[in-house]
Amino acid sequence: MAHRTDKALTYGCNRFMFVNILFRLGTAREAFDVSMTRVRGGTGGASPPTGTARARPEGGRPRLGHLRRIRADRALLLFAAPGLAYFLFFHYGALFGNVLAFQDYVPFLGISGSEWVGLAHFERMFTDPLFWNAVKNTLVIAALQLVFFFPAPLALALLLNSVVGDTVRRFVQSVVYLPHFLSWVIVVALFQQMLGGAGVVNGWLSDLGVGGVSIIGNPDAYGPLVIAQLVWKECGWATIIFLAALSQVDEQQYEAAALDGAGWWRRLWHVTLPAIRPVIVLLLVLRLGEFLSIGFEQFFLQRQSVGPETGEVLETFVYFTGFAGGDFGYAAAVGLFKGVIGVALIYAANKVAHRLGEQGVYKA
Amino acid sequence: MSRTNAPAWMGRPTPAVRAAKAVALTVVVALVVFPLWTVLATSLASPQNVIANGGWVVWPDEFSFASYTEILQGGIISRALLVSAGITIVGTALSLVCTIGLAYTLSRPQVYGGKPLLLLVLFTFLFPPGMVPLFLVVQGAGLFDSYAALILPFLVNVFNLVVMRGFFQSIPSELIDAARIDGASELGILRQVVLPLSKAVIAVVGLFYAVAYWNRFFEAIIYFNDQAKWPIGTVLRQYVTGGASLAETSGELAATSPQSVQMAVVMLATLPIVCVYPFLQRYFVKGVVTGALKA
Numbered sequence: 001m002a003h004r005t006d007k008a009l010t011y012g013c014n015r016f017m018f019v020n021i022l023f024r025l026g027t028a029r030e031a032f033d034v035s036m037t038r039v040r041g042g043t044g045g046a047s048p049p050t051g052t053a054r055a056r057p058e059g060g061r062p063r064l065g066h067l068r069r070i071r072a073d074r075a076l077l078l079f080a081a082p083g084l085a086y087f088l089f090f091h092y093g094a095l096f097g098n099v100l101a102f103q104d105y106v107p108f109l110g111i112s113g114s115e116w117v118g119l120a121h122f123e124r125m126f127t128d129p130l131f132w133n134a135v136k137n138t139l140v141i142a143a144l145q146l147v148f149f150f151p152a153p154l155a156l157a158l159l160l161n162s163v164v165g166d167t168v169r170r171f172v173q174s175v176v177y178l179p180h181f182l183s184w185v186i187v188v189a190l191f192q193q194m195l196g197g198a199g200v201v202n203g204w205l206s207d208l209g210v211g212g213v214s215i216i217g218n219p220d221a222y223g224p225l226v227i228a229q230l231v232w233k234e235c236g237w238a239t240i241i242f243l244a245a246l247s248q249v250d251e252q253q254y255e256a257a258a259l260d261g262a263g264w265w266r267r268l269w270h271v272t273l274p275a276i277r278p279v280i281v282l283l284l285v286l287r288l289g290e291f292l293s294i295g296f297e298q299f300f301l302q303r304q305s306v307g308p309e310t311g312e313v314l315e316t317f318v319y320f321t322g323f324a325g326g327d328f329g330y331a332a333a334v335g336l337f338k339g340v341i342g343v344a345l346i347y348a349a350n351k352v353a354h355r356l357g358e359q360g361v362y363k364a
Numbered sequence: 365m366s367r368t369n370a371p372a373w374m375g376r377p378t379p380a381v382r383a384a385k386a387v388a389l390t391v392v393v394a395l396v397v398f399p400l401w402t403v404l405a406t407s408l409a410s411p412q413n414v415i416a417n418g419g420w421v422v423w424p425d426e427f428s429f430a431s432y433t434e435i436l437q438g439g440i441i442s443r444a445l446l447v448s449a450g451i452t453i454v455g456t457a458l459s460l461v462c463t464i465g466l467a468y469t470l471s472r473p474q475v476y477g478g479k480p481l482l483l484l485v486l487f488t489f490l491f492p493p494g495m496v497p498l499f500l501v502v503q504g505a506g507l508f509d510s511y512a513a514l515i516l517p518f519l520v521n522v523f524n525l526v527v528m529r530g531f532f533q534s535i536p537s538e539l540i541d542a543a544r545i546d547g548a549s550e551l552g553i554l555r556q557v558v559l560p561l562s563k564a565v566i567a568v569v570g571l572f573y574a575v576a577y578w579n580r581f582f583e584a585i586i587y588f589n590d591q592a593k594w595p596i597g598t599v600l601r602q603y604v605t606g607g608a609s610l611a612e613t614s615g616e617l618a619a620t621s622p623q624s625v626q627m628a629v630v631m632l633a634t635l636p637i638v639c640v641y642p643f644l645q646r647y648f649v650k651g652v653v654t655g656a657l658k659a
Contacts, residue, residue: 077477079469080468083485083525084484087484087488087520090516090517091488091493092488093497093501094494094500094501095491156392159388175392175396182579183597185579185597185633189600190399193399193420200402200420297581318496335495335496339494343491
């Protein structure tokens, strides 16, 4: 049970999701194979008795035809139809739409009428200083997120976990989860209200007779600002996963450590952290897989305030090139490039996580 | 802090430790609550109060709802709130229907094509549609300047789908088999057996969808030429973070202080979430962790 819970924990944050789906698929496939083996009975030929009412004749008996299976499942397939139509139309349609990355796309002519240009957009991309500027900004912000945002929920979760009073703990949890549900527009507005030139903090500073601080609209402060916003918005929500992991730590180990005279720090270092290390490592690996996914709306909203030199990241570059600049083909090429790199990173992270998973996730 | 349920091995922490913890927790809570509080206070303050204090207040001299009555009297913000509410209600309902249907089918073992269909859906998570190609799909579907452009492209979320599927899988198959033997149709099983057992996960997933619809603002910028159709998030962005002053957005608001009105809009955009949140919060762990646990 414990190891299953640990895997489930990783569902707390959707940015860490994909690999878990793969894990789950893997285990689902195993379960499926096992059950099929059981159904087939491994005896070859003899039709074995089955316990499940829904088990279809497989292996021994002749398979039902596709049409008959579809008809047997027609109600279920009908339930699934609207959702599947959505994925086919919007997701796979858009996937196909990526061909315009290889076109000199003219909206008036459409995809079928526009001229093919091969890899011209990609060649342009690699020599475009504006593109490389966006890459640089994306990498800087991604690195800041990794170093400063990643450990924050762990620290908050350790603090919350050490609170014994249930009421206090639940109250604090309710409060810190809330910002996750506010939109980036509101978060950015709140930060302007607090830290802006005429904001609350500068008002206090001038009351104290100290000179004001320039944070909003100051390119030098942009990195710390966007990290502070991310921590404010998501840190509480991200504790869910660590709190669930912490609740799985074996009480007896704490007790034994305490009997041996270990204080709070040593219990943390020798019991708590080793116990949740698999979760930390897994999340870290998955975060690396999503390294380039730093978010769009937050940067879209604030790019103007600091200018593209500092504020342009890859996704805003796609937006401003495509929608403001009308250069759809080039924008699509940059988007496709980022998407492909993203897939490669997730794939690599998944490999690593799978390897760690054997001892990290499954055994915890 | 009650220490009744502290295990014996923990011992009693020193007063210094307890004080440090209390301070840390207070700071954390204050960091979240205080910005929201100043927004509320500023939105309720009189214009003189706001101007005298330099654009914001922490405690209003007198409470006045003038800003709220002003923006709720009609005009662009009232309309935007209605648009957002409509999109949220219709969108959440449609999303839930589609998600439940797809998740239920994918949760049944050995449904025809179940495995490939699941992979088909999960692949979209690995490679989300790019901004530009998705724009062309929406444009091609003729959804420009249509409220459907804020709903249909986000109808089913893979994360919500997987959570819900996991929950459905945790329902004992004996229950479903028993209903089937009693002659219930698939729809009957779904409605009378599965859904009543899944209230927690439906509440959580419904909340996730509703919040996403309510907060959506970017798509209206690219899909709507007609600004009168903008939802509240887009309007808010236009003059709170986009630099446009309130006077440009709607001319009739000179009587109240612009800051109060701005903050009233922020408050109105936040309020539905803050109001719904406590009722659903108890389902978070129950719905999400349980749903994922048994997946």
